[in-house]
Amino acid sequence: MSSEFRNFLELSYEELEDLNLQAKEQRKKRVAADVIQEERLKYLADTPGIKAVTVLFSDLEGRLHMLDYDKKFLIKSYDNLTFDGSSIRGFTAQRESDLRLGLDxxxxxxxxxxxxxxxxxxxxxxxxxxxxxxxxGDLRGVLKSFATEQFEKNGYTLNAANEIEGFLFDGIDAERTFHETGKFEYVNQGGYYHSLPGDPLREFIDTTAEVQRAMGFENEKDHPEVAPSQFEINYSYGDVVAAADQIQLYKLICRQVATQMGMTASFLPKPVTGVNGSGMHTNVSITNKSGKNLFWDPKGEEKVSKFAWGFVDKILTHGNDLCLLLNASVNAYRRLDPHFEAPNQIKASATDRGSMVRIPIGNEKSARVEVRSVGPDANPYMVLYSIFKSGLQGNTSKIKNLRQAERYLPDNIYTALEDFRNAEWTTELLGEDVKARYADLKQASADRCARLLGTIVKPSEIQFHHDVYNQLLWGQF
Structure with missing residues (x-):
């Protein structure tokens, strides 16, 4: 269609970055919600080039949903945006389907x-x-409430940054067509840090990084990963809810850029056997109201504080309880393979990358705890909520030598499901109703797939993966 008569808002990447960083700063400073709401509504009303507002939310499995509201309608009706919750997997039953969307x-x-x-x-x-x-069932809201409570009661700001790996495959919708093709095609045969300027993987990484920068991500570094066609694009720390939002945006941006290039960005944990899988290493720390990093202690073991080690001990205690939340798909258990630097040991270490928890080298600003056993397809709000709540409020096991004891994460989703269902802690985390809904979703996916993983990625574990859900594919079961 001709654009001759249109005059919709199009800003330069530099202008976008300035606006998004200003909004990010307001969020960091906890500017009152009513002040920001008034400012945003005025901006929308005063900017004629905006035609629609895209509202994003995530379902129980972490699948991102997006719907566009006409700007003029939204300005008048922002406090009464209803939708049918029964159409969202893991949300309400049909008989109680009416839900509303509030705007953050x-x-x-x-x-x-x-x-x-x-x-x-x-x-x-x-x-x-x-x-x-x-x-x-909206884990974003659950996470936000928990973070607010920790700030108001203890003065804690929960911080997180995620290192999200993915693969770039040739062709659009490569995951959706896997049940027909039975394979993924690499676009790059390089390896760690190896990609020539101008090749498809480098162009994809460069373009994605530019979009992230424009959206206020404050990038740090980007590079090809160990496996062929694998990538990682890192960005700075943020408060916990903003960090989880950025995970959703990161995957959305990657998928959109890849599609425009005629390719597919995949966040399956192990789409190809025989090469490294993709993780979502989750770095966390806590600061107090004066900005002091409570995980730092220059005289502590590995230069982190007793508070941080107590946090780690609780994560290790609940390692098996949380595994299904951090590794949410059948395919995720292929990644927990010790032959490929997989973090499948319920240990903590400064050096061993096979440990569930690693203590990276840090300083007063960067001291943190890295939870490595997280798949990139997990619900980011659920991941960060379960890590922080467990680390702050969980139990500490009396297992001798807890940080180095010989214990391992499940190597299949059925064991993870059993651990999840039997754990009292997961009931405390999610409540009985949400816990049961989540377990039922995971059980259904598991039962549609081969019980034994074997050495070949099966079409069913892709076709019934929550990120590639659609009625046509799932209807074939």
């Missing part, structure tokens, strides 16, 4: 027009139940 105006993003379309902005939504409270 602090989580507002300006987007590049060449990637997301002109005249649009993004904002994250919060799912509200019929009684007006946070909906228990």
């Amino acid at each position: 105006w602090s989580a507002f993003y300006w987007t590049p027009a060449d990637v997301f379309g002109s005249g649009k902005v993004l904002v994250f939504g919060e799912v509200i139940d019929k009684n007006g409270g946070h909906y228990s």
